[in-house]
Amino acid sequence: MLDQILKDRQVQAILITDPYNMRHVSGFRGGEGALYISGTQTVLITDSRYTEAAAKESSFTVLQESNQHKREEILKECIEKEQVQGDFALGYEDQSMLCCDFAKLTKALPVQCWVPLESSINDLRQVKTQEEIQYLKMAEEIGDRAFARLLPLLKPGMTELEAAAELEYLMKQEGAEDLSFNTIVASGLNSSMPHAIPGTKKFEKGDFITFDFGCKYKGYCSDMTRTVVLGKASDKQKEIYNVVLKAQLAGLDALKAGKSGASVDKVARDIIADAGYGEYFGHGLGHSVGLFIHENPRLSPSDDSILQENMIETVEPGIYVPGLGGVRIEDMVVVTKEGHINLAHSPKELIELPVE
Structure with missing residues (x-):
């Protein structure tokens, strides 16, 4: 389903920060952090309070954020690993991300196209297993x-x-x-x-x-x-x-x-x-x-x-x-x-x- 969202939205990667969507997509229950998902990477970013639990609960690659290695720096490193020709498009949760966080990320990341995901990630939770x-x-x-x-x-x-x-x-x-x-x-x-x-x-x-x-x-x-x-x-x-x-x-x-x-x-x-x-x-x-x-x-x-x-x-x-x-x-x-x-x-x- 995430691959389909990447395709439908015509983005190279997705950024998920809503805690309930993070839990549903990755299995991580801590609620603090972010997910970076592309065709080649599945990364869970969180701080030292949750890294041990995140590694147990999720199959994602867990990267620890801190004052010395901030979230936007980790996201920039993830983006730089992608082999993209032309502009880089990143999908984000426009219905839940705070304006101040969006402003910080747009300033820090090498993203040319910010694509609102609207309800597409939330919708994955509608039909229950x-x-x-x-x-x-x-x-x-x-x-x-x-x-x-x-x-x-x-x-x-x-x-x-x-x-x-x-x-x-x-x-x-x-x-x-x-x-x-x-x-x-x-x-x-x-x-x-x-x-x-x-x-x-x-x-x-x-x-x-x-x-x-x-x-x-x-x-x-x-x-x-x-x-x-x-x-x-x-x-x-x-x-x-x-x-x-x-x-x-x-x-x-x-x-x-x-x-x-x-x-x-x-x-x-x-x-x-x-x-x-x-x-x-x-x-x-x-x-x-x-x-x-x-x-x-x-x-x-x-x-x-x-x-x-x-x-x-x-x-x-x-x-x-x-x-x-x-x-x-x-x-x-x-x-x-x-x-x-x-x-x-x-x-x-x-x-x-x-x-x-």
Whole structure:
């Protein structure tokens, strides 16, 4: 695939600096450094903190950068080894490289043509291998187990921060190596904010509580959302929850290889709109997940990408009503020819947690 990118972009070499792309292309997990790839060289540049690990994790030639031998000097040496007639063209990650880094490199390197790679390197990560799917499955299972252990601990008086800390601790106990993102715990009126930051608000009887959480296993992320009620749900809470659940199940049923992200989004969005809550569902239905938590393609009105077998997508509709609260239900699934394989197994029917 990299050879094809070299050919399609008409460049002699590719420079990769995005840490997730570095991991995917080379196997190196450190995240600090750069890859130089041409028809004759595959070079991994990093500093002394990571050179030993890089040599174990990657088949690339590992070169150590330092204040005495800076990255741009090493890249210049790599370029000078190439036998190129005419101008030298280098592909770079224009969607992630900082402007200051680009300015430094353009000044230091003997490159006549800088060619933006756009999303071509990121796109290599869209369709997952069976090994990657297994890692994603394990990460999601860790979240399932941790959430099941958390539910009996929830009670009035516990703060959002305390619940988030408990959930993160339980994920680590179950085998998580890191978090996929900062855990979201939003209760009561805070649950109307899709990405609320956990605070000192205490859980109260009758609260919606939304948990959006994930962890990493072997570098791969999980993502799941569940919303519960502390005590008995009101009729309005049940109505909103059931609309979201209906939309989520319909979105799952519509998902399969060959469909566009926009068409799947529309199925769930129409259900919420028909129930009178269209203005309260503002985000896309889902996104891909892998080494990074938000990847492409997405289930969104603005994404007409065609889904392929072994892509990963979340399906996470929500309704968020200011002054009342909100509900989101999210699963992470593998796209198949026939439909999907759901990696999440936590219950989705409305959970009313008993309160003494």
